[in-house]
Amino acid sequence: MPIQVVLSDILDACTKTNQIILQAPTGAGKSTALPLALLKSGIIKGKILMLEPRRVATRNVAGFIANQLNQVVGQQVGYRVRGDSKVSAQTQLEVVTEGILTRMIQQDPELTGVDMIIFDEIHERHLTTDIGLALAIEVQQSLREELIIVAMSATLASLPLEQLMPEATTIYSDGRSFPVEVVYQPVGAQQDWLAHMANVIADLMLTNTDNTTADYYHGSLLAFLPGKGEINRLAQLLLPKLGANIILCPMYGELSTTEQDRAIKPPKPGQRKVVLATNVAESSLTIEGITMVVDSGYQRSASFNPKTGVSRLSLKRISQASAIQRSGRAGRLSSGLSVRLWSLEEQGRLLTVSPPEISQTELTAVALDCACWGAKQFSELALLTPAPIIHEQLAWQLLQQLELVDKDHKLTAMGRDAHNLGCHPRLAHMLLAAKDLSELNENPHLALLACLVAGVIEARGLPKKGADISRYLAIANQGAQAQQVKQWQTKLAIKGDLKTALAQANDYDISHLLALAFPDRIAKARGQLGFVLSNGTGVTLDHDDPLANANWLVVADFQETQGRNAGRVYLACALDERLLKNELSHLVSEQRVSGWDDTKGRFYAQKQTRIGEIVLSSVVDHQVTDADIREALLLQLNQKGLSLVNFDDAAAQIQMRVMLACALDDNAKVFWPDYSSQSLQQTMSSWLSPYLTNIKNLTQLAKLNIASLLVNNLTWEQQQRLDKLAPQHWKMATGTHAPIRYQLPIDEFGQVYVAKGQARALLSVRLQEALGMSASPVIFNGKLMVTMELLSPAQRPLATTADLASFWQGPYIEVKKEMRGRYPKHLWPDDPANTIATKFTKKKTPGL
Structure with missing residues (x-):
């Protein structure tokens, strides 16, 4: 492999420095040859942790390296992913993913026994990688100076690694030089892109190899698609087009290990394969026999919407960097062909690199990691990219609402227990609250049911049985998901039988539990428009879903989709309204709401009973004061601007004279106020509010002499100097x-x-x-x-x-x-x- 050329440099650097940056293109061998060389050299005496961003690659890389050592996985080389691990006392190299490294550091900040951490594919900018690197650097700087950190990337462009690791030794490796022919075959204006993709793949796989000199037509093909749904639809289109000697192999994260291995391993003699994959196949994995790539150019991306508190799924174009990565898969083992289903002109308009995940995702779990580490702001960590301020603020607010941190972002006792559970903070709060209620009532039913509910919410690839979460509870008690549920039961020290809890499950208890995790997603029906959540977001269900007729819901999972006005509910439970008066009464609040009625042009005041943005009841409040009206008027002016007042030519002349004085007067003894429209609107509480005492409606407001008020806002000295500098x-x-x-x-x-x-x-x-x-x-x-x-x-x-x-x-x-x-x-x-x-x-x- 190409990286063999620089392996001696890397091994030498391991003896001289504690930070190494390695740039090696896809296919250079950095994920396999380097860890193998480190093990064989004996330079690293302790354990080596290698972080892979994807579970499929984690198992595959560990298996490949173990095979090179003529061992089975779990001996010298092992892996650890969430819900699955193969390690032993003899394991020196652990390939880990999905926040496993972060949790290991939190549990043992000194990383006892670990001598090296390798961060693979860091250019993909996964959130867990960014957080893991930040914590590892802090461990190295404060506790373990001898700990070696290796950051590996296909490219260092747009990646500020050298700012985080200024003393690092940087080593460059060439990639494999097999040429890849890139061809553009854009989709027609009126053509379905999946149908076009199916035709392109069929043409490539059925090409008569006797009439071409290109060797890549003899190999297998890798097709990149945005998600599971597109993979399954394309498979249906391809089945009648391809011969029996061509096998279709889907590849995405929800598949079993056996199915993933089928896509990775070479086909049987006489067979060729078409691998239909998501971007899980972009890097790290070497899929045997691939000589052709067909790239849809799409990826399904989730971007967090701070207004609704959920991520919006949308179909987006990939970046230029991803297109290069995908094309490179055709040239791993020999010369290859890459067909891009867009135009060369559009290629130039693609983003250079994909945005980092930290800028696109919900950050509540990251905030809990920060609090557990003792950081009160994300900026206290050495992050490659700062998080969006609003995303961070919402994360801390939710943690406070769930009582996992206090107002100073300090971890509470419940927050510590929640972090130890290893699930999303919402679910952790639900599990812990359910345990407390079960102990209080001396009945383990609610806590056991909470484990099952959490298991459903965290499960991947649920079958389609409608939105009612109760229909999926049995799945949480089966297979790999059952292992996770039992782990929670053990950590929470809950005695009892999960099968009994499953048999006794009812909507009253399930909706109670979901409200503990999602207090902002209690939903009230609003006719044919669906439901409105307590956070103010609108959601809908399929019309034929039984829950569509419910008056109240608690929504566990909903998604916003591009082109839809309201989110679509995927998991929910009908809420028994009695809960709002009993177990969930702490979510109900009494508020006095006042404001200006635009329709009637007058002030109103109400006493409302609410759950978040949902009004349960309201009564008119007749105790209205001048201060109430003044506050409502100022709010109207802030929202609609100075157009509500009589800002006539006389007022405009005063405004412009003062603005000119502010710009042209060089007398330092006179301080001129900012009379720009923006500033006047922002400072109305000082220059306008005192004159609103007897104003009862908008008609009276419009009669105010604004020019006179602006003059009165100036001191006597300012008025005299203004008349001198800018006479009327x-x-x-x-x-x-x-x-x-x-x-x-x-x-x-x-x-x-x-x-x-x-x-x-x-x-x-x-x-x-x-x-x-x-x-x-x-x-x-x-x-x-x-x-x-x-x-x-x-x-x-x-x-x-x-x-x-x-x-x-x-x-x-x-x-x-x-x-x-x-x-x-x-x-x-x-x-x-x-x-x-x-x-x-x-x-x-x-x-x-």
């Missing part, structure tokens, strides 16, 4: 006080702003009263030249200029010719700059 009138030689109007540019949102060279002070006056002026007035201590708007005797605009001297010498001549005939009684001198100004006709002007 200019006294002409004739004694007329000509008005000055200020103008500022307006942005795309309709808000005024100060921009150099675009502010204007416009002085409007009849032309005859400007005679004798050699230049336009200057204001703001010489920083702003006034623009003259010269008017006709009938007050009509004749000309606008900021350079009066140039106007007299040029444009005035044409104005004089035109106006003399129209207004013969008024003065139109030949030498305006040296003529005395007048506001009278020639007859009334002295000397004429």
Whole structure:
């Protein structure tokens, strides 16, 4: 394998440094050849932990390395995934995944006996990898300086590893150099992409090899699809197209180990295979015999929606990096062919790399990990990418609601017990609360039932039996899921028979348990629109689902899907309304709600009984105070802006004068307030609120003199200086006080702003009263030249200029010719700059 060239460098680095960064492309052998070399070298005396991001790869890598040592898995090489492990006292290399490393560090911060941790495929940016790396670095820095951390990635582009590990030795390895021919075959405009994909695969697999020199047509094919549903549909389309010697092998996370092995192992002699896989086959795994890849270009991604508290599933295009990874699967063992079902032009528009999982997912479990580690904020960990602030805030809020952390994000006693259970914090809270209730009632039934309910929620690949969770309880008591359920029973020290608990299960108890885990997902029916959750989110069920007719539900699992207005419920239970008055009464609150009724244009106040956003009952509150109304008015103004008040031209002039003063006045002794529209809206409680005492409705609000209020908000000193810097009138030689109007540019949102060279002070006056002026007035201590708007005797605009001297010498001549005939009684001198100004006709002007 290509990595053989740099193995000596890596082994040498292990003796000199405690941090190593290895860049090696897919197929270089970093996941198999390197761990094998480390074991054979004897350099690492203690245990080696290697983190793989996927369970399929974990078992496969461990099996391959063990086979190279002529051993079975569980001897020198073992693996540990959630719910399954093969290790022994002799195991030196453990391949682990799915948060196993994080839990090991939490349980033993010194990682006793572990000398090296290898992080494989770190470029995929799985959340568990990012958290595991952050904790490992902290262990190394604070407790185990001799612990060696190896970070392995197919690429270091857009990966800030060197910032987290600045002292690391970086080693580069080449990948396998088998050429892969990349072909683009985009889907037609009106064509179903799965049908197109089926035709492409069939054409490749049925190509007459006698008529081509390309060897890759003799091999097997790997097809990349977004999920299980698409894999099954494509399999149905392909079955009638392919011959008996071509076998179809689906490959996704929910399959059994036997089925996954069938996809990975080479086909029998005389057979070829088509592997239909999700992105689980993108890296780490070497699938025997693959020489062709057909890539749909899609992946199903979940992005967390902070408004609803769930992840929204959507079909998205993969990144350019993923496309390269997928194409590379055709060139692992020989030259190959990669067919991309999109255009070359679209390839250039794809994201360069996929966003890290920490920016896309729900983070409650991460917050609990942080609290268990003693961190009160995610920023206290050495994360490759910071988490979105709102996602982190919601995670801490939920943990507080579940009583797993306190207001300072410190782990509670229940939080410690919840973390030890190893499941999602919601389910852990349900299990622990159920245990307490069972002990209180001296009956283990509720706690045993909680284990079964948690087992259903955590199960993967449930059959379709509708949304009622009670229909799936038996599954939690079978196979691998039963092992997990029994582990919870053991950890909680609950005695009793699970079969008896299953037989005695009822909706009252199940809905009670689900409400302990999902207090924000109690749902009330709202007619044909489905249900509304207590967090305010709308959800629906299939019309023929029996739960669709329930009045109340508790929803354990729902998903938001691209293109749907409401989430779709997958697991729920009918809620007995009696629970709201008894066991769940702590979720019911009394609130006083007040606000402004837009329809009636007046204030309202109610006393409401609610569960979250669901109103159970309400009565009118007649004890309304002026303070209530004032608060409601301010809320309306905050939501709808200053359009609700009489923000007329006079108010706008005050606003612009102060904004100009703020920008142009260099007198440090005077502090000018921010009069931008945004600031005025944000500070209404100070300048507007005192005048709302007797305002009862929007009509009265609109009658307020806003210009006067804005002036009153200025100090006496500010008012005097504003009149000096930005006068509202200019006294002409004739004694007329000509008005000055200020103008500022307006942005795309309709808000005024100060921009150099675009502010204007416009002085409007009849032309005859400007005679004798050699230049336009200057204001703001010489920083702003006034623009003259010269008017006709009938007050009509004749000309606008900021350079009066140039106007007299040029444009005035044409104005004089035109106006003399129209207004013969008024003065139109030949030498305006040296003529005395007048506001009278020639007859009334002295000397004429």
